[in-house]
Amino acid sequence: MKLSVADLKRCVGCQLCMFACSRRSGEGGLINSCIEVRSQGGISKGFTIVVCAACGDPPCAKVCPTGALIVRDKGGVRLDSAKCIGCGNCKNACIIDAVFWNEDENKPEICIHCGVCAKYCPLDVLAYH
C-alpha cells in the first residue's frame, strides 16, 4: 500500500493531514509530521503537498552512511532509528524535501506509507492504495 496525492486541486490547506501524521505518536502538535502542505506562493494560488514519493531506488537510502534507511519492497524506506546518527545526508538527498527533520531528536521523520493522513483528509486529496 502506498500514499499518493490524488487530486491536488481539491486541497484547501487545512493541514489536517499534517496533524494526523504527527498524532501517530499519541501527542498533539506537528513535530513528527512527514507531510507538509505549503501554499504555492500566497494561498490564493493554491497549495502543494510535500510527501514521500516512494521512489523505487531511493536516493536518501543511498547516501545514508550507516544503512539506517532500509529500502521497502514497494518503494520508499524504513528508518532504523538505532542506526541513525543524525547526519542529515538523507534530508539533503531528497530533492522534493520529503525527508523532514525532528529537531528534538535530531533524526529524520520518514513517511511509512501508513495512510493515516489520507483518512483524515476531508476532501479526498490524498489516496492510499
Add this chain to the structure above:
Amino acid sequence: MQEHDSLNNVLYIDLSKKSFRIENRRDLFEKYIGGTGVATQLLHENCKEGTDPYDPSSPVILAVGPLTGVLPLASKTVAMYKSPLTGDLGESHAGGRSAVAIRMAGYGAVVITGKCDFPVYLSIQHNKVFFRDATTLWGMRSRFTAARVMREREKFPGLRAIMRIGQAGERMVAYASVTTETYRHFGRLGLGAVFGSKMLKGIVISGKRSIPVTDRKAFRNLYDEVYKAAVDSPVMKKYHDLGTAENIGKLNAINGLPTMNLKQSSIEGIDNITGETIAQHFLVRRFFCAHCPVSCIHVATLREPYEDDPYFYKTTFVGYDYELIYSLGTMLGITDVNKLLVLIDKVEELSIDAMSTGVVMAWATEMQEKGMIGEKETDGIVLKWGDHLAYSEFLKKIIRQPNEFYEAVARGVDHASSVFGGREFSMAFGKNEMPGYHTGPAAYIGYLIGARHSHLDNAGYSLDINELINAPLDAKTIIDKLIEEESLRQVLSSIAICFFARGIYKIDLVSRALAFMGYPYQKEELMEIGRKIHAEKFRFKVREGFSYRNQNIPERIYETKDPTGLIRKELIHEALEYFGKRMGVEV
C-alpha cells in the same frame, strides 16, 4: 495545566528597545485557561488606566489556548488591545494559521509594547525574535508584496503565519485591520491602527513542536469525535457549502437585513447577491484555517476587462461572506456582484474593517442625500446608493484624509456624527459600527452589552430569530439569557476555538478535552471561570470610561421594520438598567 506545556510561555517584545524576554506564566494559564481569559489579564497588567491607544506603552496581546494545535477547530488567535475606535476594550479574533503558528513557536501569548523608530516587521522563530527593517514596505500599495517578502526572506521550517497591516493601519484609521493569510482579519476595533502607531508592519511567526497530553487514548477518541462531528454535522456543512452568505436571502425575506443605512430592512434585487447566486456563478475556491476541516472561507473570482485591450482581463480572487455582502452591498444599495466584489477587493487592499467602512459610507451617503453635508465635505464626491465607483473614491480619501471631514470619518461613524450631525442614523453601538443583523431587540441589546462588540460574542441574534420572533420576552429574561451565553462564550474564546464550532464544543466536551490537557475543571467550574472573565473584561471597559448611559442609540432602529416587531426604546433601556444591576455597576 501541564507543567511542561509550552503554552505557559509568554513572549514579551519591546519595540522601543528592540528587546524581548520570555516568562513562564503558568499562574495565568492555570486560572484563566488561555485566549480571552489570559489576554484580559495581560491587558490589565500591561495597560495603565487612561493610556492612549496610540501611546507607545499601549500593549498588543495575542493569545492562544491549550487546545490549539491539539484538536480541530481550535483555530483562533485572540488579540487584545485598547481600541482606538471605542477607547475601551479591543478584542478581535482571527484564524488562518496564526493560532497554530503561535502555539508551534512555543508560546501561549505574545505581548508587544513600545514603538519602533522606523517601520519594522517581527520575525519570531522559536525562542528568537528578529526586528527587520520594513521601510520599503511602508506605504506600498500592493497588499501582496509585504506577505511575499516575509514569506521569502524568512525561510525556516515549521508551520508559519504572516500577519500584516495595510495603508489603513499605517495611516491609523481607527478601524484598520490586521490581515492574516490573505483572507482572514483581526478586524472591527482597530488593531491595525495600533500596529501602525507602533510602526509595526507585520509579524511572521513559525515553529514545530509536539504538545503533550496526559491521556493519549482519551485524546485520540475525542479527536475523532470532534473530527466526525465537524465533517458530518449539517451545521458545519452549511458553513462549508454556502458559508455565512447563505443568510443573505433568508434575512432579507424576514426584514432583518440592514439596507441603505437601515432605511429599510430588505432590498429589491437581492437575488443577484445571495449566497446561492454567488456560489453558482462566482465561487472558485474555499479555504480552511489551519486544523479546521470546514472550509468556510469562500473566494469568488472577479473578472474585469481592460478597456484598452479587447479580450484581456484582470482576474482577482475576492473572499466574501455575509458581513461583507451586507456592509459593502446592501448597506450601500449595491445589488450587483461585480460591483460588490470590486469594493470588497479595495477594502482588502487597504486592510480596513469592511463593516465599519460600509456603515461609515452609508451614513455619509444619507448625510449628503439630506443636504447635511455637501461636496465641500466629501471633497467633490457625490455619493449615491449603488454607485460603487463613488464609494471606491471615498475609500481612498478615508486613507488620505484630505480635510476635517475625512479626518473625522477615519475615527468612526460615532465620532463623525458627533461633529457633523446625523446621530439618529449613525449606526454604531458602543461606538462600534453595527453588524448586519436588524433581527430584533435582543440583537441590539447584545451589541450594547457585549464584552467584545461583535455580533458573534452575544446570542442576541439567535434569540431574536429563534424565540422573540414567535413570542415576546421581558427585558430581564433577555438579559439573563444573554449573560449566560456570554459567560459560556468567554470559555470558548479562552480555549480559543472558532465560534462556528460552538455547536460541537458543548461545555461537557470542553471539560473532557481540558482534562487530558491537565485541567481538572468540571462544567460548573468552567462556567464560573467564564463569568469571572466576563466580569474582568467589563472591569476594564468601565475603568476606561465606558458607560451604557451616555451611549448613542440611533433612533433609526425603532423606525425600520424588523422580524419581531419588538424593538422599542423602553424595552432596551429597561434591559440596560437591569444589566447594570446584575453586573454591579452604575450604568
